[in-house]
Amino acid sequence: MPDPAPRHPQPPESATTPAPAARPPFARLGLPVLTVQALRRxxxxxxxxxxxxxxxxxxxGRDVLGRAPTGSGKTLAFGLPMLARLAGRPAIPRAPRGLVLAPTRELALQIERALEPFALGLRLGTAVGGIPTxxxxxxxxxxxxxxxATPGRLTDLVEQGAAVLDSVSITTIDEADHMADFGFLPQxxxxxDATPRDGQRLLFSATLDDRSVQDLVRRYLRDPVTHSVAPEPAAAVAVHHLLYVESADxxxxxxxxxxRDGRTLLFARTQYGAEKxxxxxxxxxxxxxxxxxxxxxNRRMRTLAAFADGAVTALVATDIAARGIHVDAVSLVVHADPPADAKYYxxxxxxxxxxGATGTVVTVVTPDxxxxxxxxxxxxxxxxxxxxVRPEDRQLAQLTGARAPAGAPAAPPEPAARDRARPRRGSGRPHRAAERAPARRPHRRRAK
Structure with a gap:
């Protein structure tokens, strides 16, 4: 009878075979090593x-449809793999190979800052209003x-021949619901339509129930895989309070x-109300x-920077301007004026x-x-x-951290002349004259 086939030699009992090294969490997603190292830094x-x-x-290379509320980390969710897919090829004059469309210039600039540490030799650029063409x-x-880019400025650049989109291989539409709110979807x-039809498309939105957003998905995304990180966008917020107050209080x-201590964001309905x-x-x-x-x-950018670094601890914003506010550690949001509808809320x-942080939202409500x-x-x-609540109630302090203000007038973050509201030319908005008057008052106070 022939001898049995020889077995593979076994290591001595005293020897141990090392287990494979565990891959870092970001590396297991398939990102390049250099990107993982940059993330760690x-x-x-x-x-x-x-x-x-x-x-x-x-x-x-899949088309992706993502429902993700602001603050959930979606910028890196689309930005990191976009950069990885664009790596290894030279930039082309006037012809970007990747495109991110954002509804506001603040958000576009925020995305650029968030992705810059991970560009690793790739060239990033923005095309937004308010900056010289x-x-x-x-x-x-x-x-x-x-x-x-924002849709309006990029449309202008394409019409001028300064930008061509026929080399774009991957496009992200960020905050698609807000694109719809602002009427940007036609742009x-x-x-x-100017990008290659076989290009990869990604769309992220806090809500997907808007019919125009659904139309966009059906028209431009091919067999998209859908990811949703929360059943409702508002679920990310820890606690919501209504503060019933008398109008005089x-x-x-x-x-x-x-x-209070900490970053506080207050919302007003109008520009005039925010200034007041x-x-x-x-x-x-x-x-x-x-x-x-x-x-x-440039003034808006300086204001956001001052809020982010703590020089300004309270920021009063309107709904449209707040689209670009992506500052961590805002622990309290205050509806000084109730929003116009549920989407704005x-x-x-x-x-x-x-x-993943916690936060509090309060709405100050008068009887009417x-x-x-x-x-x-x-x-x-x-x-x-x-x-x-009343102003000096202990409960108000417990809910919000409220405390008595210092009392002495605080200097504005920059000279008042630079803080003056500058209405857009030709906007024809009825509140333009009303905004100019409040901006002159700080000069009179300093003159005294």
């Missing part, structure tokens, strides 16, 4: 849920690998809330600034509780607003807790 080791879900599919044209002429569709309540509230708070010693569409672009609330706010929060699908 930025202190990022574990992907957030939307990143964990979407990155492998984007890397695989010549500067952006020159940058495109030198070659941009990934262009982050978005024209831009998508409202200014004092807002001042005490704005004087900002002046009142500044007169009481609060480091506050206003952010709205009447500000010059959800978007305002999304400025806090970002990237109770029915309106009740209908609003019901439509937004949030559970609220109502409280009746």
């Amino acid at each position: 930025e202190g990022l080791t574990d992907p957030l849920p939307i990143q964990d879900a979407a990155v492998p599919d984007v890397l695989a 010549a500067r952006q044209t020159e940058r495109l002429q030198r070659g941009v690998d990934l262009l982050i 978005v569709t024209r831009l998508l 409202k200014p004092a309540v807002l001042a005490r809330i704005a004087a 509230l900002t002046r009142r708070l500044r007169d009481q010693g609060i480091a506050v600034a206003a952010l709205h569409g009447g500000k010059a672009q 959800v978007h305002r609330a999304g400025r806090t509780a970002r990237a 607003q109770r029915a309106e706010v009740a209908a609003l929060t019901s439509a937004a699908g949030v559970e609220v807790v109502a409280h009746t």
